[in-house]
Amino acid sequence: MSVPTTVLVLASPGQGHVNPLMILSQRLVEYGCNIIFVNTESIHNKVITSMGNQEGGFTEQSRIKLVSIPDGLGPDADRSNLGELLDSIMKSMPAKLEKLIEDLRLKDGVTLSCIVIDVVVAWALEIARKIGIKGVLFYPSSATALALQHSIPKLIEDGIIDSNGLPITQKTFQLSPSFPPMDTTCIWWAKTYPLLHGNEIFNQFVHLMQTVEPPEWWLCNSTPDLEPGALSYTPKLLPIGPLLRSYEDDKERSLGQFWEEDLSCINWLDQQPHASVVYLAFGSSTLFDNKQFAELALGLELANRPFLWVVRQDSDSDSDYNNKVSLPNEFKGNQGKIVKWAPQQKVLSHPAIACFVSHCGWNSTIEGLSNGVPFLCWPYFADQFLNKTYICDALKVGLGFDSDETGLISHEEIKDKVDKVLKDGNIRSRAHVLKEKLLNNLKDGGTSSENLNKFVKWLNE
Ligand code: UDX
Numbered sequence: 146m147s148v149p150t151t152v153l154v155l156a157s158p159g160q161g162h163v164n165p166l167m168i169l170s171q172r173l174v175e176y177g178c179n180i181i182f183v184n185t186e187s188i189h190n191k192v193i194t195s196m197g198n199q200e201g202g203f204t205e206q207s208r209i210k211l212v213s214i215p216d217g218l219g220p221d222a223d224r225s226n227l228g229e230l231l232d233s234i235m236k237s238m239p240a241k242l243e244k245l246i247e248d249l250r251l252k253d254g255v256t257l258s259c260i261v262i263d264v265v266v267a268w269a270l271e272i273a274r275k276i277g278i279k280g281v282l283f284y285p286s287s288a289t290a291l292a293l294q295h296s297i298p299k300l301i302e303d304g305i306i307d308s309n310g311l312p313i314t315q316k317t318f319q320l321s322p323s324f325p326p327m328d329t330t331c332i333w334w335a336k337t338y339p340l341l342h343g344n345e346i347f348n349q350f351v352h353l354m355q356t357v358e359p360p361e362w363w364l365c366n367s368t369p370d371l372e373p374g375a376l377s378y379t380p381k382l383l384p385i386g387p388l389l390r391s392y393e394d395d396k397e398r399s400l401g402q403f404w405e406e407d408l409s410c411i412n413w414l415d416q417q418p419h420a421s422v423v424y425l426a427f428g429s430s431t432l433f434d435n436k437q438f439a440e441l442a443l444g445l446e447l448a449n450r451p452f453l454w455v456v457r458q459d460s461d462s463d464s465d466y467n468n469k470v471s472l473p474n475e476f477k478g479n480q481g482k483i484v485k486w487a488p489q490q491k492v493l494s495h496p497a498i499a500c501f502v503s504h505c506g507w508n509s510t511i512e513g514l515s516n517g518v519p520f521l522c523w524p525y526f527a528d529q530f531l532n533k534t535y536i537c538d539a540l541k542v543g544l545g546f547d548s549d550e551t552g553l554i555s556h557e558e559i560k561d562k563v564d565k566v567l568k569d570g571n572i573r574s575r576a577h578v579l580k581e582k583l584l585n586n587l588k589d590g591g592t593s594s595e596n597l598n599k600f601v602k603w604l605n606e
Pocket of ligand 1: 161487
């Protein structure tokens with residue numbers, strides 16, 4: 146009997162990074178691989194806690210083994226300071242990863258074939274090279290975001306960004322004729338404030354990417370229907386999207402979540418009319434100020450439709466990641482349900498969902514598009530502005546919000562855009578056509594399915 150191929154998957158500490166890598170791991174298990182899934186210790190603890198009493202298929206016998214490495218910060222350190230966290234990871238984790246691999250070999254008799262590495266921890270490619278195993282990078286955002294990263298020298302030469310990676314003036318540019326026009330808000334590393342300063346992230350991993358020797362494969366959660374220009378622009382990029390979870394039943398929890406999913410959402414959605422519910426979720430790091438939060442609540446009240454709203458709250462109320470917000474007195478919320486964390490992929494595929502008010506994180510974007518759900522875009526940080534441009538201007542399956550002169554999105558604007566997107570038959574039909582195209586990639590003979598076959602064949606060589 147042949148020995149199964151064992152792959153180590155190294156995630157960086159972000160929900161939008163762990164989720165697609167976990168789905169990829171589950172896909173690889175279907176091909177007969179064993180997975181060692183490595184998180185930082187603090188993320189590992191969240192992932193285990195979020196499973197609650199239901200283990201959702203994760204057992205000792207499971208082919209996905211969850212392990213962890215300390216990130217180098219003390220137990221009470223503020224991990225919402227991403228600059229410090231990434232710095233500490235870069236300094237302390239390489240040696241610990243090498244030790245983990247050595248222990249797996251000596252103590253558990255596990256021989257790794259490959260390391261699949263989140264781009265944020267691309268330094269691990271050198272470790273794979275050093276110990277003589279395969280290493281591939283996984284890019285958790287869009288192929289267009291990566292194309293921008295690859296175009297840094299050209300963007301500097303064309304006077305669009307300075308040597309710190311920051312836009313010189315606000316203007317529209319096009320990377321090549323196969324890309325949609327973008328404005329400088331799409332330079333995603335410059336939009337990382339307030340979680341990181343633009344040049345901090347630029348120095349830390351955008352620049353790192355230019356110094357690391359390119360891997361044989363770059364995997365990404367995209368498809369040629371979505372980003373034809375970007376995929377042909379970046380060599381060796383292998384689209385394997387859309388990365389979507391498959392569930393045995395409604396009670397199954399999703400492995401890899403940082404917060405416990407509130408599964409009561411699904412029962413609640415079952416009671417709502419077809420295509421009636423506005424779903425609102427802003428990913429894992431968006432923070433609202435109280436005034437904007439109140440305006441959103443009043444906008445929902447005014448829209449007078451059923452809504453399902455995710456308001457993330459940590460158990461640690463002092464955490465900087467916590468939304469320190471409160472609902473206004475006028476808010477009744479009779480037509481809606483508010484949860485702390487939803488089983489988002491199940492929610493988006495529910496027939497009651499009418500539209501998705503989203504921060505446009507790339508995973509949320511892919512999940513919404515794969516379910517044919519029209520978007521209302523509310524980007525917060527990093528690549529989300531670029532993703533919004535794609536959704537609204539290139540794919541034309543969503544609308545953005547306009548803010549007033551103080552930067553506030555008013556409750557009237559929220560109500561108007563909800564009405565507008567729900568009445569727009571063209572947006573809805575484009576979203577449906579795109580959904581079919583995206584899902585075709587996963588069928589036998591589809592591009593992503595063929596790419597994954599190709600990748601696994603290479604893994605097993
Ligand atoms: C971030 C960036 O925003 C994103 O653009 C980048 O590509 C990766 O890192 P995040 O802000 O967390 O990620 O957003 P997103 O990429 O959308 O990932 C969030 C994940 O959490 C999605 O897979 C979504 O399904 C899941 N989620 C979100 C839930 O399961 N429940 C929720 O209530 C909210």
